[in-house]
Amino acid sequence: MQIDPSIKSRPKYVAPELVASAGLQLFVSESDAGHLLEPLYRQCSESGAQWLVAEPGNAPGTLADSLSGYLQRVLSDAPVTTRLYVAGSEGFLWDIRNQALSAGLVDEQIQLAPPVTKARRLFCTHCYTLMEGVTSSPHTCSGCGRLLLVRDHFARLHGAYVGVQINAEDPEEQLEQEVLQ
Amino acid sequence: MSIDSIPVRVMAIEQVAPLIREFKLEAIEGKLPAFSPGSHVQVIMPGEAREIRNAYSLCSDPAMPRRYSIAVRLQEDSRGGSSFMHGEVNVGDELAITPPANLFAPVMAARKHLLIAGGVGITPFMSYIPELKRQGAEFELHYLYRGSQTGAYLDQLQQQLGSALHRYDSGQGNKCDLSTVLSDQGPGTHVYICGPESLIEGVCSTAKALGWPESLIHYEAFAAPEPGEPFKAQLTRSGKTLDVAADESLLEALEREGIAVPNLCRGGVCGQCATPVIEGAVEHRDEFLSADEKANGGCIMPCVSRAAGKHLTLDI
Known part of the structure; x- marks a missing residue:
């Protein structure tokens, strides 16, 4: 899965540097x-x-x-x-x-510091459940059971990526899993 | 942006310190616009050689916008503005001002506000304090002045603030130890400085050395443009060429020719008057452009900056 550069909300992490003057x-x-x-x-x-x-x-x-x-x-x-x-x-x-x-x-x-794993926290936009350790997309919501597309949009307030139902028109449809980057 | 001027009448004049005079202004027609703490207006004065525009902080309570107050310190080396206000303006006179603009608003989300005023730099804080008190915000005021010249509103502040007021009269040898003031502060404290450049520079460098995050440091200096060498400005759009005298700013010269340039602060801070430069080296004196933009030379802040050589060509 490519990271879409047009998504501005996804944080960019760099290795921390010491600010020597700190109290x-x-x-x-x-x-x-x-x-x-x-x-x-x-x-x-x-x-x-x-x-x-x-x-x-x-x-x-x-x-x-x-x-x-x-x-x-x-x-x-x-x-x-x-x-x-x-x-x-x-x-x-x-x-x-x-x-x-x-x-x-x-x-x-x-x-x-750059996160130690690629696993994401996921926020379900339908039932507001937060899920930890999500490594692939789509992901079944543990709250409402919907199949969620894990987006690259990041909500700082929740520290989570946004998940939206990917098969709303045909909930029977199963989609191929992609490993998240 | 068009800059409308508002005609006002001088309702009262009070000497609030040996060198500082306060003017209470009222609208001649209708109401004055509401303003936020930290706002300023420009007073447009008919000078001898040219119109003079100076920015002054509003020093009255923003909850009572029916009247504005400004306080003007008589400058020894006045370019005409402060000597006009002190010498020529009487109760009942009409003046023109611009609508209020704010480049120095308090950050209301701050945990605590640390106000540091030098001399006539007390003025913006006179509009902060009533609002901070209404909000129940935690704040302290450190007021540096010279009692023989400045130190306006001391009795009033003492009464309102009590132990939150810290006074330092340099005439009596009372020094403010900035390092102590800035060291003993908790997270979320914002510091605001208004006063002479030396005070702003002193607070900023002390705070940075102590490790203060820069986003917690706010300051406002309305310095008059420093004189320089005379130069010629060629304007490509209007086809005009102007002579900018040693003691006038490029912005003043443009206005003299009837060329309107938007501006709010006239002190190199707000960035409104940015003007593209086609040719000629610039002596940058503003605080708005980044070091890279200054090095690139494509833009000038005509309120304070000048030609480094004999001429400039501007895309205006």
Whole structure:
């Protein structure tokens, strides 16, 4: 499946770079994505940096309460000069980013590392169900059972790609599966 | 964009600081347009050699748009505008102003607003403060002035703001430690600076060195265009050639010839007066064009920028 360059909403990710002047260097990662941030963390002084790691085995799509609550406390005491670096799956990146924005940070302060997998979070535009780990299209919605075309349109609010029914005219029609890029 | 002017009458004049005079303006006919905090108007003044247009922040409450207030500091090296306002304007006189425009609006989503004013730079914040108070927004004002010259509205601000007002009278040796002010701030704090270029530069460089995100830093400087060498401007569309004098801006010279160029700030900030350059090197003095656009030389902001040599050819 080709990525359509005309789709502006799909995020482009670049490897994070350390902003040396930050008053607090804050790293947040899923347990299998730490290697993406480690070189940056090693450049920081111990006093000026903190690293929060999401525990493995959390239910997909829900930020573990412990991480979310801890991040909330760290951000509420953080200086305006904080820089946040995030690594993990794509949905996780945007969950952390959205939590940081609600704590007052702006996108300029937040760097999201390229997602560690191509698996997508999918948002069903019919029943609003969010599905995790979607790797091919079309995908059957776990909420309403419709067969969804996984589009490249990305909703930052949900950290998810948009899914729309692909066989509305003939729900019996089955379509060939494509692996998502 | 057409720039209509609004005739207004001077209702009251008050000396609000040794060098600052406040003018209350009222519409001669109908109502004045509503405005948002941080707005400014241009006052169009009949100067001796040419018409003078200066931008002044509205310093009254946006919830009460029936009257506008502007405050004008008498500049030692006035190009005519501030000395006209101080010397020639009396209660009852008519003036012409442009409708309000806003290039310095507060970001209402901010967690906290950190206002830093230098001298007559207090003016835009006089329209911010009533609105911030109505919204219940968290803010503090750091006000740097020289009591023998500026420091307008101090009593009023002290009464309204209490401990949210921090005063620094340089005449009494009170210095503002920008590093301390900028260090002790939480996420979502936006800083706004209005005052002399040195203050803006000081706050911006201190904030950047501390690691502030640039999108949280806002400033407004309405500096008069600096004089330069005289030059000739050739206009391809109208076929005219103008002489731009040393002490006038290219924009003023164009207006003198009856060539209307849209503009809002007359200070190299808003980008409205951008004019294509066909030939000739430009001495860029604006803050609007990017470094690349300046190097490319295809465009000039005639409100502040000039020819680097003896002549320019403009596509106008």
